[in-house]
Amino acid sequence: MYVKPIRNIVILTGAGVSAESGIDTFRSEGGLWEQHRVEDVATPEAFARDPDLVLRFYDMRREAIQTKQPNAAHEALARLDREWPGGLLIVTQNVDDLHERAGSSRILHMHGEHLLAWCTACDMRSPWTATLIERPPCPACGESALRPDVVWFGEMPYRMDEITAALRGCDLFVSIGTSGAVYPAAGFVRQARDLGARTLELNLEPSKGSAWFNESRFGPATKVVTGWVEELLNR
Numbered sequence: 001m002y003v004k005p006i007r008n009i010v011i012l013t014g015a016g017v018s019a020e021s022g023i024d025t026f027r028s029e030g031g032l033w034e035q036h037r038v039e040d041v042a043t044p045e046a047f048a049r050d051p052d053l054v055l056r057f058y059d060m061r062r063e064a065i066q067t068k069q070p071n072a073a074h075e076a077l078a079r080l081d082r083e084w085p086g087g088l089l090i091v092t093q094n095v096d097d098l099h100e101r102a103g104s105s106r107i108l109h110m111h112g113e114h115l116l117a118w119c120t121a122c123d124m125r126s127p128w129t130a131t132l133i134e135r136p137p138c139p140a141c142g143e144s145a146l147r148p149d150v151v152w153f154g155e156m157p158y159r160m161d162e163i164t165a166a167l168r169g170c171d172l173f174v175s176i177g178t179s180g181a182v183y184p185a186a187g188f189v190r191q192a193r194d195l196g197a198r199t200l201e202l203n204l205e206p207s208k209g210s211a212w213f214n215e216s217r218f219g220p221a222t223k224v225v226t227g228w229v230e231e232l233l234n235r
Ligand code: APR
Pocket: 013, 014, 015, 016, 017, 019, 020, 025, 026, 027, 028, 031, 093, 094, 111, 176, 177, 178, 179, 180, 181, 182, 202, 203, 204, 205, 206, 207, 219, 220, 221, 222
């Protein structure tokens, strides 16, 4: 069988890549949704119903991520980003900034970012490290209409055109630390595969879409991701 040489790589990351940095995943035992029902904190309806609860929840998360550090998996992906001569795009579902802090630059946040505030009055995004609960004014227009720039359930993920184009052109699709429970990200493996890419899963355990991958490697991200990057760069 002819196997295309690998030039363009798309890497999808999820909460599992940040787990060893001490950031809760969403669906594992003790995960975030166990303490809060999704509908109470991560939907536009929840924000309309109880903005204080939602803002406080995201204020806590925003504060927490600023105390965390990138781990060996983030570092390995940043090294791959620096050294891989072909096309590469990291599409992350994570709203933390640990990929960037590790040094990745070819990265896109499809579910938004904790460290941005979005003004629903003027549509500007502003870098934000403080809290939003006291309804601070938007730095651009002065209105008190800021919300976390995080994609909630029922909202459209960001930059889907760029992601689709990258999936179309990739020879290898790699999914790291995601349960495969949330679409459209969970469908990327099939899109890439249908278009001829090889597909690899690196996760602690089989994800929901595990059967769609040509290859799966199971273990903590700090081990399996570092091992895979080493292998790829030394081929
Ligand atoms: N190394 C690798 N994988 C891990 C590790 C680890 N140390 N720890 C946990 N995992 C795996 C889990 O086994 C699980 O399959 O990471 C996955 C995390 O899955 P989820 O908690 O469902 O997170 P994710 O897939 O990123 O969620 C997708 O759902 O709630 C929304 O918008 C939110 O972006 C999020 C989206």
